[in-house]
Amino acid sequence: MSSHSETGKFHYHEPGLQHQFEDMGQQEESVSIGMWMFLVQEIMFFGGLFTAYLVFRSKYPMAFAAGSNHLDAFWGGLNTLVLIVSSLTMALTVYYAQKSNRNMQVIMILLTMAFGATFLGVKTIEYRDKFNHGLVPVQGWNKRIKAETNAEHETKPCWEVDHNAPAIEHPNPRGEFQWTDCSLVKKAQDEGYLTNAEKIGYFSNGEIDANKFRDKVRIFYYLYFVMTGLHALHMIVGLALMTWLLIVAWRGSFSEDYYMPVEMSGLYWHFVDIVWIFLFPLLYLLGRHFMHGG
């Protein structure tokens, strides 16, 4: 950049250089800072959700643990690994772009897209599972199961429902959010670590109230769907970005001298990965240690 300061005249423009910049260095610097500023706002965007999570988890830890234990940590863990692999292939895309290796770039972009799509596929399986088990927190958005006239329904108190047993399909004619298991409340009550908010929030007249507990679990599922949903939306945007990148890389446009679009898409992709790195333990694993002998 210091070159033009002596002459004080506008320079001849390199190809690929936008009109407002003096040289490629300035352009790359601008694009890179711009992308980081965008990521900062993304962090704050997800930050609002994490605040809501923090507040409600500190108020109702048992409801969150119960809800979390019903998520499938296998799928969640698998998705974490899938995203990490896709991050690696993304990083390698940038690496090969810097080495002007067009074929490896294309392969790496395709791999990244494949892993991204796998992630979304697994997410779909999980969402369908929640739909089938009446765990979507919106009325009418769950599978509707008619009540059978002669079926016997469990009349056990809700804290004796065995949460390790496979989920039983309860009649759900209006597709409501359903939750029957409050064994963790009983456990916390017996061992004396209910929070003050929980002592009010789960009980009616000194008895555990299954409906009140269900409302708190629903808040967990709400946050689960909003957080993973927004994350999935970012993945879809990332896949669109990758498609564009694939076309440009296919033409062999990226080289040692011009690889900013790859680098910037990489930043975005890694950011989405980082969000998931936090979502996985906070959503899938937070109550796992209560499962022993619960």
Place this chain on the structure above:
Amino acid sequence: MAEYEQHDHDHIEHDHMTIPKYIGIFLVLVVGTILTYFAATVDLDFIFPGANTLVALLIAFTKMTCVMLFFMHVYWSPRMIWLSAVASFFWLAIMFSYTMQDYLTRDPGVFSP
């Protein structure tokens, strides 16, 4: 005259990472994920309540730092990039702590047994 140090490099340096290094970071991330899972299944409440979450978050922070420093090349980036990364977490901390200072002081003992 002006501060040009930020413009000095024509291209952001990119010869620091090699494929073995990328694979190495990747393995760290995989080990971290597995560790997170198994750490979550062990009941650490005997240390202090919430120890499990703390461990999980510590591992997540480590993983995030690896991704940011090496996959996102922050380690070799200008100061401005470091600053924006740190600032965003600082502001997150403001949002969390100032919201929680209300909730935690509203009825004492929310986190205590």
Place this chain on the structure above:
Amino acid sequence: MQDAITAEYSGPPKLNYLNNGFTLKSWLLTKDHKRIAIMYLITVSLFFMAGGLYASAIRLELLTPASDLLQTGTYNKVFTQHGILMIFFFLIPSIPAVLGNFILPIMIGAKDLALPRINLLSLYIYWVGGAFTVWALLQGGVDTGWTFYTPYSTTFSNTYVMAVGLGIFINGFSSILTGLNFIVTVHTMRAPGMTWFRLPLFVWAQYATSLVMILGTPVIAITVLLLAIERFARVGIFDPTIGGDPILFQHMFWFYSHPAVYIMILPGMGVISELISNFSRKKIFGYEFIAFSSIAIAVFGFLVWGHHMFVSGQSVYAGLVFSFLTMVVAVPSAIKMFNWTATMYKGSISYDTPMLYGIGFMGLFLIGGLTGLFLGAIGLTVHLTDTYFVVAHFHYVMVGGQVIAYLGGIHYWWPKMTGKMYSEFWGKISAMLVFVGFNLTFFPQFILGYMGMPRRYSYPPEFQVLNIFSTAGASVLGVGLILPLIYLTQSLISGKAAGDNPWMLPGLEWRTSSPPPTENFDVMPVVTWEAYEFGEESGLDLEGARANESVRTV
């Protein structure tokens, strides 16, 4: 450079950003920050007028204690929509998107903003968000107050909360992108020799504002999104009857919306720093202090949001902390006030229209800021919350601060933007009318609020006299605000040519032609002078030019 100020240019009209293409396409698809600023100027003015109409309706209704002009429900909608249009579509975008967009790249000697396409995108997002909101308002509007407090907004209000909320959600990204662009531009686009401490203070203020925009706006986006989801899904995260927490909404809302107050006032302070120094023809006193106080306001502004929630169920301890920090955030604003005053001391002050606005700002913002301290005091605020004292306070800051600074800035840079000079006579008249009308409108409201007149609903008959004063003042203020519309438009048609440097100032924006060419400078400027340098170091013979000017006019 020396003769840029005195040279007479004869020949065919120079190619500038305005006569460089006249088709609609050349405007709508432009990447030129100046054209984008002009399009922002027009849109923002339309929103200001719409918000002003709502304000007139409110003032007319409050002429009598009975609800005669507007029914109760309509009145709720009117003050809500006044707030939403004014805050989200006028106060927040006005100075950054109009004045900042136009003048910031020129001030630092750049050809354009760093990311011109993002800049155009931000304008389109603003249009889409605005259109969405206006559509929702035409459909029936909202009645929740601009704060959308839950659970009323999620559970009870059956107005168009979701539609307006999504309009604001969309609009937020416009402000994020503008902020992002400014930060990048200030970092990478400065001309040779334009060091950080040679930047005009307007640029520092814009930089601080942009920080707030980037760090705060995403939080309101997610809050409004949660609000919209809550409204149709009835999950209950904000509904206390099923375990939710309405205070959480307030925390998240004010995490953005208090810093948003600084998004509105910081650029105004930047304009005032320019006006005070330039029209006192004196180097600004305490440049570094003013520059860093902008950054300090941006940072501390994020630590005080709880002072909006003193009586809404927040813990007493949190109230204490927020109250203390509110006192702290007053310090950087006070630093600015003292430095401006010290700048004027023994300056060679010329009372041109922009300077009248500048001086008006200092008085009004002083009152607005100090009454803010009353409201931040945790004991007194219990008495004053939700009274007209609050209304008066924030209008003193928003109208007395931001709007007046915006008007001052428009008048100050109008010759640069259009190449035409407006009528100085009418300019002064209107500045006076705005000042007098404003005080007449809002000062009685301090008294009313202190006596207990509630906000947002009707008042007992004994408060009517002061309310009549207030409405009368509003009409004076209205005339003062309509006048610029007339004489500024008139100046476009028949105003005399302004010349490149009508105020004889050293800043970089005055060293290019008026209106500037598309790439702002014919030759890349090299900055060798400090900001606000009026002596020989500026490289211009400003005093000589000023003397010639006075000979010519006398």
